[in-house]
Amino acid sequence: MNKLLFIINPISGAAKGKTIGKYIEEQLQQMPYTYTIWLTEHEGHGVTLAQQGVAQQYDIIVAVGGDGTVNEVAQGILNSNVPLGIIPLGSGNGLARHLKIPLNAKDALSTILSARSIIAIDTATLNGKPFFCTAGVGFDAEISYQFASMPGRGILNYIKATLSYFIDATPQTYSIESTNGTTSLNAYMVTIANAAQFGNDVYIAPQADIRDGLLDLIAIRTFSKWKVISIFTKILLRRINHSKHVCCLQESSFTINNLEQQGSSIRVHRDGEPETTTLPIQVEILPASLQVVTGR
Ligand SMILES: Nc1ncnc2c1ncn2[C@@H]1O[C@H](COP(=O)(O)OP(=O)(O)OP(=O)(O)O)[C@@H](O)[C@H]1O
Structure with a gap:
């Protein structure tokens, strides 16, 4: 679990997404991980970036943003077996809260790095x-x-x-x-x-x-x-x-x-x-x- 991809929505969380990349870099620089950070540039971009991440065989793909970003990144990795990580930045963070993922970036990142608990969850479709x-x-x-x-x-x-x-x-x-x-x-x-x-x-x-x-x-x-x-x-x-x-x-x-x-x-x-x-x-x-x- 040492090749990580972070997909950040820079406008999420009242623009907290603009600064979180620097924080992730500071934390990971001294650690034995290979990581890449990609920023979403428009609505729907999270889906294609996550699909590229699956094709490039990342070990964990992390959605950094609110539930909208989590939705897009999760769509891109659905049925792939690559685990989704979440660093919640939104105002609601429904999925993160349901899964007891810490709401602050530091603890959410530690949870991802330890990857102690990876579970299979149900997903759903509305008109496909x-x-x-x-x-x-x-x-x-x-x-x-x-x-x-x-x-x-x-x-x-x-x-x-x-x-x-x-x-x-x-x-x-x-x-x-x-x-x-x-x-x-x-x-x-x-x-x-x-x-x-x-x-x-x-x-x-x-x-x-x-x-x-x-x-x-x-x-x-x-x-x-x-x-x-x-x-x-x-x-x-x-x-x-x-x-x-x-x-x-x-x-x-x-x-x-x-x-x-x-x-x-x-x-x-x-x-x-x-x-x-x-x-x-x-x-x-x-x-x-x-x-x-x-x-x-
Ligand atoms: N660069 C971008 N510019 C504009 N919109 C973007 C960009 N990247 C992603 N988006 C869109 O931003 C929308 C909101 O994202 P998200 O839900 O993650 O954040 P949020 O609104 O802060 O969180 P919450 O929904 O919890 O309030 C999504 O629909 C997403 O497609």
């Missing part, structure tokens, strides 16, 4: 495109759109985007199909979780296990808006799965339709990054398809 932490339609997808259109990044912008969109949020009717039958419901959002949280310890699927070969679907049904504080408190206390306003399902795949927008395109997010896709939304688990260096 990979995600690793969460994906969703409805409220969480709209927040990812609002956030992406704001100048700058960071947790404060997430809070602003959430508060400003909450006023206008309306529930939609969805049908959710799985091998267990079809459920129809009126919901503010339908989230599909591979890991338990969105990031920032916001636990949308506290029961989700990233190694169980199953996806957890959480639909937040219609509720009076004055109950929002109680719903949000349950999310923070990791008890949202016990709310009567929530429908929780566990399956290896789901087909989700928005019955108010059938046949058209719809906004979704994958790991917090917004995109449009076509209905129906097909989500599937890919069991044990990514090796990751964890902090456990």
Whole structure:
């Protein structure tokens, strides 16, 4: 495990990505590792850089950035058997938090260098495109759109985007199909979780296990808006799965339709990054398809 590739997103973590390369170099100079640092130059670049890293037979490929960067680098190494390392720099860091990877760069780097715990985790796809932490339609997808259109990044912008969109949020009717039958419901959002949280310890699927070969679907049904504080408190206390306003399902795949927008395109997010896709939304688990260096 001595040939390391670091793929850094220089704009991640409110531009912490601009200085982290120098720090990694300082730490590794005196150590017996061969390392390379590549910077992403645009959206999607992390995927191609990681694929090049696999072809060049690096022992560990490290994503240095937020969940968007982790998503791209993980896509590039999916099914390759090259382990993914994570140095979390984002504002949410959902996958790193789920895998107990230290949130500070020094300890995250030590975890990677020791490579004591490398595990195979499940990954998932939404209409064929990979995600690793969460994906969703409805409220969480709209927040990812609002956030992406704001100048700058960071947790404060997430809070602003959430508060400003909450006023206008309306529930939609969805049908959710799985091998267990079809459920129809009126919901503010339908989230599909591979890991338990969105990031920032916001636990949308506290029961989700990233190694169980199953996806957890959480639909937040219609509720009076004055109950929002109680719903949000349950999310923070990791008890949202016990709310009567929530429908929780566990399956290896789901087909989700928005019955108010059938046949058209719809906004979704994958790991917090917004995109449009076509209905129906097909989500599937890919069991044990990514090796990751964890902090456990
Ligand atoms: N050089 C670059 N210039 C502009 N965008 C980039 C560049 N490199 C990568 N990106 C894009 O930046 C986006 C955000 O990255 P990422 O999620 O890692 O950081 P973050 O926004 O700080 O973290 P979080 O999502 O936790 O807030 C990703 O969609 C990625 O494709």
